Amino acid sequence: MDAATLQTQSEHFLGELTRSTHTVRAYRADLLHLTAWLQEQQQDLDGEHLGQYFAAHSHWAPATRSRKQTTFERFCRWALQRDLLNRDPTLHLERQRLPPPHPRGLRRADIERIFAVIPQEQARDALLFRLVFETGLRIGEALNIHVEDLDLTKGDEHLTVLGKGDRRRTVLLDDPKLVNTLRRHLRALGYTHGLLFQATKNGRGGPLRYQSVQSRWQRYTARAGVACTLHQLRHSHATELVNGGVSLATIRKRLGHQHIQSTLRYAEVSDATADAEVRQWRRRK
Template identity: 45%
Template sequence: MNLVIAEQFGRDHPFARHLHGFLTDQKAVAADVTRVLNSICSRRPRKDVPLDRLRDRVLFETIYMCGSRAAEACGLDIEDFDLRQDDEHLRIHGKGGTVRTVLLDDRGYVALLKLYLARIGYHFGPAFRASINGTGGPLSYDAAHHRWENYCEAAGVEIDIHQLRHAHATELINVGVSIEVVRCRLGRASTETTQLYTLLADAEIRAARRRCDRRRAIPTQDQSQRQRLSAGSSTPKVPGPRSGQVRSGVGQDTTETGNQ
């Protein structure tokens, strides 16, 4: 078990065992999640992408980016999204009537979410409505689970819908977010803990996102530098004339003509 988890909670603590399961679960890795999401549609979808596929992409990415339970995401209303510039948040209604506020810190996700909300044209009510009754009730958990399984099969990846939430927790801890903040974001903290950490969590999540973005940018910079060096080394250098030596060409021909 992770030493930090064991020291903070003890090896037999229920949350410690649960979190250890998050970290040791190798199936729900970020690359596989991204692969499935991209099989649904791009983060910059074409205008002709069917609305139900755009809905599914936003729904499953909401589960992944916010660490929400699938049932919680299916039950979200449009009013739960607060998309004020640079302070975007989501209000999630959890078990036992609890409500937690989650920072929406990924610019690409927020842009996709705004595009989806503009496409559906609704200003209140269920955010993810069933295709068969698009003007009515929300997509059911069973329907969402079935659709996720189909997308995973098409992408050749085996990830249970619950593992989206696991992968999110793993990513946060791997970039240095504290266990209490992760616990609060996943809705596994007590009411008192949630109230205590809500403000601290936003600052910590933003800092973690910046660290993660920098890590992703470093390989790109190194690759660009290697490409420049490779291009420079592949161009043969022609040595210039030594001092006092007559260059071949027009000047040499002129000199020989003058001697004649």
């Protein structure tokens, strides 16, 4: 495909996209940049010249290269389906390996703003989300907790969690407010076996579905004006532990990570925490 055809067909491709305006704008910029380079080099769009294009821009960050490569791959698949290309020139491009994003936790004050808008009559929701935040459980783990998994012996309150890979772990319940709420919830349930969190539909209890929980959480965050995903409650708990000086080995056990590399993603502590730790070390000298 020559550069002039690429330019024309790019607009047809973009016109058929059902993606957001931002994505279409990014795709257009990527395709226009490639078209201009091919015209300047007097080259066609093929595997060899696409490789030369990326080699000529080796200074690009991995994320930039990855985004452009995705644009070209999707355009080329579209062109192949319409017999505009004989072969896919992106097949031999080396895919960039991007590091996983650093987990982003929220400040406790922001999360408490979300909790504050949960109506009192939605006590189950408030308890579920508080439990995830104060223990770092995955939402799926929390939804699968059974009443018999709880041990609220005074002074040794904990729960047993079935995590990824069917691995069980014990999670300390060290927040007094959470423990008291759990005790009230258990008294209200009136049973000693079965799921801790149940749906109440048509007067019948049943498993609480993730989709329902997700929908409710989104409504609460919108009402509070705070952008926060359910999984960020887990990240926020881990960040609090790191900033509080809890060891990565302990955090790994509490979160149920199989590999320490997963826990190391939380190791970026705040400047204030780092400064306090250095001052404490200096005073001990």
